[in-house]
Amino acid sequence: MRRIFQLLILLFILALVVIQFFQPEKNKGEIDSNHILKSEQLPEEISSLLSNACLDCHSNQTNYLWYHQVAPVSWFINGHITEGKSELNLSDWGSWDPIDKITALDDMATEVKKGKMPLQSYVLIHRKAKLSEEQKASLTAWAESLSEKVLTGE
Ligand code: HEC
Secondary structure, three states: OHHHHHHHHHHHHHHHHOOOOOOOOOOOOOOOOOOOOHHOOOOOHHHHHHHHOOOOOOOOOOOHHHHHHHHOOHHHHHHHHHHHHHHHHOOHHHHHHHHHHHHHHHHHHHHHHOOOOOOOHHHHOOOHOOOOHHHHHHHHHHHHHHHHHHHHHO
């Protein structure tokens, strides 16, 4: 019985080691002039809110913590990044039509208002991403006012 138990632990450790060789590609692209932080004159508060709460999953650059690079956590994180970027990639902001920008801003405001973004699992680990009511209000007000500006072509 004890031998079987030891063997199982050994197999488990071995499996953990083996899966480390199967790592997703890291989300570490260049920041170019289309990135929202470059192509838009954002108020200081908004750029730090976006950086702290959204850009890890909604841009081509993720700030990884060490254990994000350990499988199977890395697979889980990569799933969020890939899915988040396919919905909204703020690294491409500058290349969008006004309609795309307005849609994205409206979606961002809605998700933040409803408390659906940033993802709960992310907020648990990234305390800076936990938005206070005031921060949610600033982010939504900003999204709404920028949306209006884009609409009127200012
Ligand atoms: C941990 C990764 C992560 C973070 C951080 C994050 N998102 Fe998301 N986001 C996702 C994923 C995954 C999806 C797609 C699945 C879904 O809608 O739940 C998504 C979807 C969205 C969508 C599209 C929703 C729709 O259904 O149209 C918007 C808009 C959005 N996020 C905005 C934000 C904003 C704004 C922030 C910061 C306040 C943020 N997200 C932070 C992962 C993230």
